[in-house]
Amino acid sequence: MPAKKTALIWFKTNLRLRDNECLFKAIAENDEVIPFYCLDDQLFQITAFGFKKAGDFRLKFLKESLLQLNEDLRNAGSGLLLLKGIPEKEILRLAKEQGAQTIYAEKEVAPEELTIAKKVAVELLKLDCTFLTYECRNLFHSSDLPFPVGQLPEIFTEFRKRTEKIVPVRTIYPQPSIIESPPIAPLDIAMLNELISSDITIDPRAAIQFKGGSVAAHRRLQHYFYETQAIATYKETRNGMIGERYSSKFSPWLALGCISAKEIYYEIKAFETLHGANDSTYWLIFELLWRDYFGFCMEKNASRYFLRSGNQPSKPADTKEFNDDLNKWINGQTGVPFIDANMTELKFTGFMSNRGRQNVASYLCNDLKMDWRYGAAYFEQQLTDYDVCNNWGNWAYLAGVGNDPRADRYFNIAKQAAIYDPDGRFQRLWLNYKPLENEMRWNSNG
Ligand SMILES: Cc1cc2nc3c(=O)[nH]c(=O)nc-3n(C[C@H](O)[C@H](O)[C@H](O)COP(=O)(O)OP(=O)(O)OC[C@H]3O[C@@H](n4cnc5c(N)ncnc54)[C@H](O)[C@@H]3O)c2cc1C
Incomplete structure (x- = not known):
């Protein structure tokens, strides 16, 4: 009998099951997959500027998002493994233990993240384990742009004019209902609790009380689009400063990929079909284009941004x-x-x-x-x-x-x-x- 094809799936800032090319491809191309997240030691350190790399609010949101991802994976018959330490060491150990032939991960564009990914790829090469990466962040796929990323316009308006009417937003990868995995040990909640306190209160004056994870992300989208229809006046309210309705508040969920920009895009299109398009529905797409633009700028200019x-x-x-x-x-x-x-x-x-x-x-x-x-x-x-x-x-x-x-x-x-x-x-x-x-x-x- 031929050996089982086993792959690792490295979740990073794509903490969702739906519209996740890494997950989709890994499942399609292997007999079984092992999803994991690595809590990099660097996340808990102080940066060269004297601040924590990630403060309490970010960590709390990350913890909630990981718990949700684990639950979603368990519901599909798999689960999330939690690693902690230096990524190239921990991931090498996992790949060895599991006899993985391939690892699927999100493509990085920023220098620190790229360096980590490269170190992991080098270590895995020693095991003949192939490192595959996929774009999970943007509306547009870099290879669909009418220019190479190296020739990205220096001005946003030019980027927008040269892309928005002609570049397709690729269709959404469906959420897998069943994921074949070897038995995955229960999520190490004790370790998570030790590293990230749950005891963080957010000031009651906060515009919104965020909760990490894909379920909360989709709940927010339903609320902002359909329950309040606040999206229909976004262009007029987006410069506001008080309360939950002046803007979408999608940003934390987008940052960790609990929801994808493409999912939001297609939901705006669905809203427009039901309730009509206007300047405000367009403007939310316009802001997502800014997000794409900064993503491509980083890819083009990398370390110069720092x-x-x-x-x-x-x-x-x-x-x-x-x-x-x-x-x-x-x-x-x-x-x-x-x-x-x-x-x-x-x-x-x-x-x-x-x-x-x-x-x-x-x-x-x-x-x-x-x-x-x-x-x-x-x-x-x-x-x-x-x-x-x-x-x-x-x-x-x-x-x-x-x-x-x-x-x-x-x-x-x-x-x-x-x-x-x-x-x-x-x-x-x-x-x-x-x-x-x-x-x-x-x-x-x-
Ligand atoms: C100095 C500075 C630092 C910022 N740091 C971050 C950051 O770390 N993370 C982050 O997501 N945004 C950042 N932004 C952009 C923007 O302020 C936030 O995305 C936005 O306020 C989040 O609220 P919202 O989701 O309600 O936005 P909405 O107004 O509802 O916009 C919808 C989405 O469009 C995107 N978007 C909106 N404005 C911008 C912008 N100027 N640049 C890129 N994308 C945009 C975001 O993904 C946002 O969630 C920064 C802006 C400034 C001026």
């Missing part, structure tokens, strides 16, 4: 290192109420609106004249929705060292506060807490 001069090597490095201004910024104590309110929200909830992010980033770069990478590194620690491409790409863009460096990204904070928080409600919420009466709250716990 340099102080970013994408613009000729820019002088005249910005300041860590100093007390940074501490004041982090703790919402700059004395500028609009900045302080936003930074307090981030500190206590792990979330901030897009309008807020633009303002606090501009303030750090242009008013405090700090090295922008401290801001990006603090966001990496703090944001529940941290996404390497979106975070470092947006920061570099606002610091004037990313794509489209010609435009002036200076935000006049007083003017912004007057436009986006005219009655000071947002600032009062975070600086002077008095519970708001009749505030609508949505909770993804259901």
Whole structure:
């Protein structure tokens, strides 16, 4: 009898069963598969900028997402193995133990993630284990673009114009109902609890109480699209700052891949068929295109996004290192109420609106004249929705060292506060807490 074909499936930021090419291909091409997630030691360390790689909010959301993924895999007859340590060591050990011939993983584009993947591939080569990667993040597949990623336009509008009408969004991979696996040991919940505390309270003022996992992601989508139909007014409300309805809040689930951008895209199309298309339904796709764009930018420019001069090597490095201004910024104590309110929200909830992010980033770069990478590194620690491409790409863009460096990204904070928080409600919420009466709250716990 020929030997069984066994494959490992490395889950990373694609923590879902539906629309997951790695999972789909691995099942189709092998007799049995072993799904796993590796809690990389680096995730629990301090970065070069002095912040945690992942703070409490991110870790809590990750833990919830892993628990959900394990449950979904168990329901299909498989399960999730949890590894902890240095990925190339742990994955090599697992591949040896299981006699795996192939490993299926999400394609990486950012330098740190690429380095880890390369180290794993090198180790697995020693076992003759093939390393296969698939794109799981974007709406567009890189090979469907009308240009090689190396020739990606430097300006978003050009990218959009050259893609949105002609590049197809590939169809969704169905969710497998049965997954053939050898017996998978129960998820090591004790280890998960030891590494990630469940005892994290999110401030009741939070715009939304996030819960990780694909079930909560789809619940949020149902709520935002159908129960409230808030999507139909997204374009008018998206610059808001208070509450769950002004924007989709899909970002944390997208960041860990509990839901895919393609799933959201096709649900927008379904909504349009039922209720009609308008500027708002289009605008949500427009924002997902920004997300794709930052993904492709990272693939094109890789490590340059992590340099102080970013994408613009000729820019002088005249910005300041860590100093007390940074501490004041982090703790919402700059004395500028609009900045302080936003930074307090981030500190206590792990979330901030897009309008807020633009303002606090501009303030750090242009008013405090700090090295922008401290801001990006603090966001990496703090944001529940941290996404390497979106975070470092947006920061570099606002610091004037990313794509489209010609435009002036200076935000006049007083003017912004007057436009986006005219009655000071947002600032009062975070600086002077008095519970708001009749505030609508949505909770993804259901
Ligand atoms: C300095 C800075 C740092 C940021 N860091 C991150 C990050 O780490 N992770 C992250 O997901 N987003 C980041 N963003 C982008 C944006 O602020 C968030 O995606 C958005 O606020 C999340 O809320 P939402 O899901 O309700 O967004 P919505 O307005 O409902 O948008 C829908 C989706 O479109 C995408 N999107 C929207 N705006 C952008 C944008 N400017 N760039 C890329 N994608 C976008 C997101 O996936 C978002 O979930 C950052 C923006 C700035 C200015």
